Amino acid sequence: MALPFSGRKDGLSLSExxxxxxxxxxxxxxxxxxALTLTGATGARTLSTRWAGxxxxxLTIQVSEPDQPLSGASKTDKTAPQSRAETVLADLTTLPxxxxxxxxxxxxxxxxxxxxxxxxxxxxxxxxxxxxxRLAEGHEAPADLEQTLNAHVPGTVVxxxxxxxxxxxxxxxxxxxxxALALVTVGGIATMITALATRAGLSTRRDIIEILHGLGATxxxxxxxxxxxxxxxxLGGGVLGTLLAMAPLLLLFRMAAPFAxxxxxxxxxxxxxxxxxxxxxxGDMLAGLAALPFVAAFxxxxxxxxxxxxxxxxxx
Numbered sequence: 001m002a003l004p005f006s007g008r009k010d011g012l013s014l015s016e017x018x019x020x021x022x023x024x025x026x027x028x029x030x031x032x033x034x035a036l037t038l039t040g041a042t043g044a045r046t047l048s049t050r051w052a053g054x055x056x057x058x059l060t061i062q063v064s065e066p067d068q069p070l071s072g073a074s075k076t077d078k079t080a081p082q083s084r085a086e087t088v089l090a091d092l093t094t095l096p097x098x099x100x101x102x103x104x105x106x107x108x109x110x111x112x113x114x115x116x117x118x119x120x121x122x123x124x125x126x127x128x129x130x131x132x133x134r135l136a137e138g139h140e141a142p143a144d145l146e147q148t149l150n151a152h153v154p155g156t157v158v159x160x161x162x163x164x165x166x167x168x169x170x171x172x173x174x175x176x177x178x179x180a181l182a183l184v185t186v187g188g189i190a191t192m193i194t195a196l197a198t199r200a201g202l203s204t205r206r207d208i209i210e211i212l213h214g215l216g217a218t219x220x221x222x223x224x225x226x227x228x229x230x231x232x233x234x235l236g237g238g239v240l241g242t243l244l245a246m247a248p249l250l251l252l253f254r255m256a257a258p259f260a261x262x263x264x265x266x267x268x269x270x271x272x273x274x275x276x277x278x279x280x281x282x283g284d285m286l287a288g289l290a291a292l293p294f295v296a297a298f299x300x301x302x303x304x305x306x307x308x309x310x311x312x313x314x315x316x
Contacts, residue, residue: 006078007290011098014222021233022041022197022231023193023197023230023233023237023300024236024237024240025095025192025237026190026237027190027233027234027236027237027238027241027300028237028238028240028241028244028297029192029241029294030186030189030190030237030241031237031238031239031240031241031245031292031293031296032241032242032245033186033240033241033244034183034186034187034246034292035108035245035246035249035289035292036249037122037179037182037183037186038183038285038288038289038292039181039211039245039249039285039289040179040180040253041175041176041177041178041180042285042288043174043178043252043253043285043286044171044172044175044176044283045172045176047107050208057135057136057137057139058131058133058134058135058136059132059134059135059145059158059159059160060130060131060144060158060159061088061092061130061131061132061133061135061139061149061156061158061159062128062129062131062156063084063085063088063128063129063131063153063155063156064084064126064128064155064156064158065084065126065128065155066083066084066085066129067083067084067085068083068084069083069084070083070084070087070152071154075181081149081215081270083101084129084153085129087152088129088131088149088153088156089101089103089131090132091148091149091152095133095135095139095142096135096136096139097136098135098137099133099134099135099136099138099139100132100133100134100137100194101131101132101133102131102132102133102134103130103131104129104130104131104132108273109127109130113127113131118138127273127306134208141158141160142159146158147280151305153251187299190234190296190299191299191303194230194234194299194300194303194304194307195303197227197230197309198230198303198304199307199309199311202226202308202311203224204308208311209222209273209315210315211240211313213312219308219312219313222308222312223269223304223305223308223309223312224305226304226305227301227302227304227305228301230300230301230303231297231298231300231304232297232305233300233303234237234293234296234297234299234300234301235294235296235297235300237296238292238293238294238296238297239293241292242292242293243287243294245289246289256279268300276280
């Protein structure tokens with residue numbers, strides 16, 4: 001004759017002891033917050049890495065009075081650069097191979113200055129020449145570049161963006177640390193919620209558990225039944241919370257996609273099509289989102305196992 005606990009329906013009535021709705025919804029909320037935290041941190045790190053990498057390789061050179069003839073230049077020598085800007089451009093040809101040099105056109109300068117000066121194309125202010133220099137991967141600008149350019153063209157200003165690169169890295173590391181703390185906090189809250197739900201279920205089914213335990217049900221069996229139910233509820237809640245987080249996350253990544261573009265010269269980058277979003281989402285972020293439901297299930301299963309075994313050992 002089979003014991004009451006030998007089949008799948010063990011008489012514990014766990015659907016009443018551990019109601020589906022409360023634990024499921026709470027875990028879904030925790031997973032939603034965890035998904036937002038994980039994605040925000042990963043997105044910030046990705047943008048920071050791309051911007052920092054671009055900033056480290058980018059120089060901005062300003063040449064005042066760019067069209068004025070260089071002092072001391074021979075006007076009869078047609079092969080020599082005749083203006084200050086042309087002299088700077090000629091000096092930049094000595095940079096390592098693969099370096100990209102681009103002098104902004106008047107239209108590009110006007111678009112950059114429009115937020116501050118309005119229609120910059122109609123301003124009477126003298127505008128300097130702005131030259132963007134993108135160094136080849138793995139190369140750095142010569143330490144004496146500004147001194148060299150100033151020796152040939154006095155008043156030339158070279159802006160190095162390496163300082164911004166270090167600041168962006170520090171910001172990304174701070175965000176990742178905050179996100180890790182937030183994820184640990186969410187995991188701790190989920191553990192506490194599961195523990196409280198398990199204790200409530202054990203108290204509700206104390207008499208039945210004592211009878212089954214007296215008939216020979218092992219601690220592993222009873223703990224396994226409780227853990228399977230809480231693990232299943234946590235897995236379902238984790239899936240729901242992660243799926244609910246996908247809508248705002250995709251919208252945020254669609255808005256952030258232009259800022260993650262590899263080129264820095266596009267003044268008004270076009271918004272990418274939705275079909276290009278999978279290529280923009282970092283692979284580690286997708287792996288983290290996919291793992292969230294399983295992490296929630298593991299937390300629920302492990303917490304319940306520990307709580308039930310402790311409770312059974314204290315039972316007279």
